[in-house]
Amino acid sequence: MKTIAIIDDDEYIGDMLEELLRKENYEVLRAYSGTEALLLLSQHRPDLVLLDLMLPGLSGEEVLTKIKDIPVIVISAKPDVEDKVKLLLGGAADYLTKPFDTKELLARIIVQLRNYKANDRRIITAGDLEIDTLSQQLSVEGVPVHLTKTEYAIIKLLIMNPSQVISKSAILDRISLDTPDCMESSLKVHMSNLRKKLRSVSDKEYIEVIWGIGYKLNEV
Amino acid sequence: MKTIAIIDDDEYIGDMLEELLRKENYEVLRAYSGTEALLLLSQHRPDLVLLDLMLPGLSGEEVLTKIKDIPVIVISAKPDVEDKVKLLLGGAADYLTKPFDTKELLARIIVQLRNYKANDRRIITAGDLEIDTLSQQLSVEGVPVHLTKTEYAIIKLLIMNPSQVISKSAILDRISLDTPDCMESSLKVHMSNLRKKLRSVSDKEYIEVIWGIGYKLNEV
DNA sequence: GAAAAAGGTAAAGAAATGGTTAAGATTTCA
């Protein structure tokens, strides 16, 4: 998933943009002034910036000069060609004049994003366990552990529902072991192998058995 | 000096553009129809294409799909948002509606050209791997490696998404191997050949297999 | 406490997946 920072002091427009982008499955960051924007960018690294020019404090132009290596789409109420040229030459990747069509904005966002390497991570943690859904890797207390496809599917299910009891049938559904006869015996083995791998890194008992029902991940 | 191709059947506008660009010290190529454009592009490699949509013969859209890795600025009389979106998603780098201000056009040309390094090339790197999107060449630890078109498409996809698991189906989608039955066997061979070429330069294992899922580029 | 039920482990065989090679088909380019 890509992250987009919206820098706009107008809360109404910002909210509208945020909703629009979230619907398209982007992660959204917000800043409401130039200084806030710089703070935000020092802490996060979005894949793209939507920058409104009318900002309190620092001007949009000043903010633009501070942004390195992230494409910036400038949004402005001024249809002035002089402004457009100045901002484009100043480093903006694109320039849209209000009012704009949201479909066009989305298309231009895609244009900008497709030029850049995706460097986002999607990490889900539960206690000392951490999975990176993009590299499909598990880390236990920071140590990467190699898992098979099925083992990864199991631990992901558990991590996404920490401290909840997951029935064996739910696990079987999710990982779709489709030999109806003898699936449970297979699951037993997968659980055993998975735990063995966790144990090779840490002594903690992450996976707890709920007798007769299923399993539960303890956030130790 | 940068070279810009103008593809426009309207001689008057074309002449105007050519004069404008020459004044700005660009080299100019001209084509007056879709087929002529393709011929021109097969012989020359401009740094940028200005493409008018109203073309006799091949449509501008068709021409666009044939142009790879050269930024295309579409110029159109149609202010239709639907068209804009279609062309932008279809690979256009920018879209200007007539009538436009020439200063804005020049600024947007600079924006497009600025993405390319001083030597006129767009370089994308991941660790010791580096691709040049213009010459479609890969360098491993600085050593150029010759790749076929398909191999290049694969390594580009991996380099643009470093450390991420790319499913085989995603790769197949991207490089459009279109014999649905036996594509995987083909992919296996491409991967094998690609790795062999990488191995001939470096001992590092850049491409990792994620068993049952796909591949991942390690930034060693 | 014994029997029954459920879960854990280890090992072996089965199945799936990926790697490699080579030959034939196709495309490209001079």
Added chain:
DNA sequence: TGAAATCTTAACCATTTCTTTACCTTTTTC
């Protein structure tokens, strides 16, 4: 058109992963 490069297909092998089986331990129930 003919030669060279590239792509596809198929066969075979190596490796990884999954399932099955047997046997063991733990928990529950009576």
